[in-house]
Amino acid sequence: MQKKTLAIIVTYYPQPEQLTAQLDILSHSDIDIVIVDNASDNNQLIKHMIEEHYSHIKLILCDSNLGIAAAHNIGINHAINNSYSYVLLMDQDSLPAINMIPVLQEAMNKCPKAAAVGPQFLDANNDVRSRFIQIRGLMVDKNLQPDINGCVIVDHLISSGSLIAVENFKAIGLMEEELFIDYVDVEWALRARSKGFINYGVCNAHMIHSLGDDRVDFLNNSIAIHSPLRHYYQARNALLLYKRNYIPLNWKVVDAFKLLVKMSIYIIASRHKSLELKMIFRGVMHGLRGIHGRFTQ
DSSP: OOOOEEEEEEESSOOHHHHHHHHHHHTTTTOEEEEEEOOOTTHHHHHHHHHHHOTTSEEEEOSSOOOHHHHHHHHHHHHHHTTOSEEEEEETTEEEOTTHHHHHHHHHHHSTTEEEEEEEEEETTTOOBOOOOEEETTEEEOOOOOOTTSEEEESOOOSTTOEEETTHHHHHOOOOGGGOSSSHHHHHHHHHHHTTOEEEEEEEEEEEEOOSSEEEEETTEEEEEOOHHHHHHHHHHHHHHHTOTTSOHHHHHHHHHHHHHHHHHHHHHOSOHHHHHHHHHHHHHHHHHTOOSSOOO
């Protein structure tokens, strides 16, 4: 029986031209596609576009914004129920290289105990190529050397572009919906690691991806800037993860330091400092109190 892959694309107010470019590549990659739309106002436009030009693609329209984790789980459950072997998670603004999927599939077959394999991506906002990282002690190693398969072991991958065997979800579980957005991919990868799985970055697989609404350079690092609401989720969900026993202590310490630096930069760089402070403070307080799910006033 042929092993079949299902690409799961989560959309929320997508740009039609970006989505079309992605669908054109994925449609020629010998995989099936499902779009899970998180109640975008333009979902009727998406529906019309699919019906007119991509009738082979399944479209699932959510009644409300369920968050990235829940939308992924809708697609993953569709893959489970329809006997797919792999899922490929994709954001709406990611553009895979033409050969990305077969390169990832080959890596998946060669890498032992793989939880997920994912590509390097080029940030569409500043043309900077991402680097795979691994935390060793209290240091962040950004100079990982690939093995004979062109792969490196990493702590986690961004969700977009990640190829995952469907059977892995039986052992690891689905994405955590209570996080809603931000740290969802991190949590799943570290949970997988705690169960003996390994996450691999594939150096020969490539993708263009938009990370953040803007960027700020700080100490030779380029930091993605999102909306104040996203910064709320980052602060809250980080604190929620720090309370969990399966998250490595050294990872918590390093991430907490990075988070403090990023939040400081967000506030300094923001044009609306009072709102930025308010949302980050709420995120911290909600994280300490264990509040999760979609943000409500």
